[in-house]
Amino acid sequence: MLATSGPNGFLDAASGQRLHPAARAALLAAYDDGWADPARLYAAGRRSRLLLDAARASVAASLGARPDEVAFTSSGTAAVHLAVAGLARGRARAGDRLVTGAxxxxxVLQAGRAMESAGGSMRTVPVDHTGRVDVERYAVELAEPGVALAALQSANHEVGTVQPVELVAQAARAAGVPLLVDAAASVGRTSVPSDWDVLTASAHKWGGPSGVGxxxxxxxxxxxxPSPDDPREGGRVPGFPDVPAVLAAAAALEAVDAEREMLAARATALVARIRDQVPVLVPDVQVVGDPEHRLPHIVTFSCLYVDGESLVSGLDLAGFAISSGSACVADALVPSHVLAAMGVLTHGNVRVSLPYDVTEAAVDRFLxxxxxxxxxxxxDAGAVGL
Amino acid sequence: MYGSGRLGSGSHRTDEGCAVSDLVIDERGRLCPLPVIALGRAARDLPPGSVIELLADDPAAAYDVPAWCQLRGHDLLEADLGRFLVRLRAPEPS
Structure with missing residues (x-):
């Protein structure tokens, strides 16, 4: 029977998952109540404003921030670009270098390349085989003169390894360098680090709509x-915000935060099952990433002698949607820089990331x-018994 | 590691101490995992201790050849500019 990856076989939540039911309800309601310009003083505008403020307060509380510290962007990528460019601009007198993880x-790396194009520089700190950044090397880089900012992810989006944010934050504080924490992989899944100067996230990773960072x-x-002057979002993000989408994002985050421990425990156990079973069921597989200090919902492995594209389409035909960091799946035909930096096998790569509504049966059927x-x-490749 | 003393038996060295391969595989222009599959086939067919020279210009080979060596326990003697020199794992000493 020919299937395509249906609702139960969707195992690519880290790329973006279906709208959380709470977000869908909030989105539909907000198209009625939150359509007007929140900067206008008439009743409909004031109503939009109230809704936007409530969404901001809710997201800020989840992130451990003050409401006036939080601005909404059009994506997680846009948030990172603004974060890096704005810190570089604010710190121009201190230096023009970005220090970040490999x-x-x-x-983040593209934002660093933009700094390089503008005459600045970027240093990437290596990681170990689990994908964890080298804290000592990071501290050495931070202590060098000319560093404008540091950027570190809360956890890795491809292999799930949690980064030592607290230790890097200490080193950054000691060096007087502001730290951007890219928390996109963690928000809505685990507790969020508190040691940050700037934090970025993306709503579609936690069950909110795409188009909200x-x-x-x-x-x-x-x-x-770094943008031309515009009073929106506290002068940080230009343009009329998508109020209904922001409300939906906040509703989804509240919903998943309320159940976070239960959801995380379930995902952690299912990922542990995949991590344990895949090497038993499939010969010549490398399961990568930190087995303990990891996100609950992400697991990555590579199958020797297998090409990633065939794996993605083979699993799709079997009813499962997964992503792959193998070169043949990428537009540029280069392997994932994450797998490359870790020094692990890059071909035959599978990233499984569990959506909130994953079932145990789906994981078992995948296995x-x-x-x-x-x-x-x-x-088919003649690669048996090698 | 070229001539660093990690190169094993004398049969794989010239007088200058350079490694000489028992087999050259040219996988230039082919994408991973094909070059690694070719290595796997050669490893199956050659005796332990043999040295294989692999030419592969796919960028992924730079990561996948070392990872394969590690998985299989073979020695990666050299890896440079699309040229890899692998010595197959010697049999366990009796």
Whole structure:
């Protein structure tokens, strides 16, 4: 029977998951109540404003921030770009270098490349085999003169390894360098680190709609808007915010925060099952990422002699949606910089990321079909018994 | 590691101490995992201690050849500019 990855086989939540029911309800209601310009003083505008303020207060509380520290952007990537460019601008007199980890989201590394193009520089701190950044190297880089800002993810979006944010934050504080924490992989899944000067996140990772990012800047941090002047979002993000989408994002975050411990415990156990079973069921597999200090819902493994594209389409035909960091799946035909920096196998790569509504049965069925899909690809490639 | 003394038996060295391969595999222009599959086939067919020279220009090979060596316990003698020199794991000493 030919299936395509249906609702139960969706295991790519880290790329974006279906709207949480609470978000869907909030979105529909907000199209009636929150459509007007929140900057206008008539009744409909004031109503939009109240709704936007309530959403901001709710998201701020979840992130451990003050409401006036939180601005909404059009995506997580836009939030990171504004965070990096604004800190670089605010710290221009201190330096023009970004220090960051080697396995950051590509939007952080691209923001660093933009600094390089503008005459600045970027230093990427290496990671170990689990993807954890080298704290001592990080501290050495931070202590060098000319550093404008540091950026570190809360946890890795491809392999799930949690980063030592607290230790890097201490080193950054000692060096007087502001720290951007990219918390996109963690928000809505685990507790959020408190040691940050600027924090970014993305709503579609926690069951909110796409098109909503979060830029939180602590009071007193030297951040200067890199955009032309615009009074919206406290002067931090130009343009009329999508109030209904922001409300839906806040509703989703409240809903998943309320159940976070239960959801995390369930995902942690299911990922542990995948981590344990895959090497037993499939020969020649490398399960990567930190087995303990990890996000609840992400697990990545690579199958020797298997090409990633065949794996993605083979699993899709078997009813499962997963993503892959293998080169053949990428537009540029280069492997995931995360896997490369970790020094692990890059071909035959599978990232499973569990949505909140994943079922135990779906995970078991995935473990049931995976060995056959891998075996078929290896047979077709003549890569059996090697 | 070129000529660093990690190169094993004398049969794989010239007088200058350079490694000489028993087999050259040219996988240039082919994408991963094909170069690694070719290595796997060669490893199956050659005796332990043999040295294989792999030419592979796929960027992924730079990561996947070392990872394969690690998984299989073979020695990666050199890895440089799309050229890899692998010595197959010697049999366990009796």
């Amino acid at each position: 396995v950051e989201h590509s939007c 979060v830029l939180a800047i602590r009071t007193g941090v030297r951040w200067r808007s 049931q079909v995976l060995p056959d899909v891998v075996a078929r690809i290896r047979t």
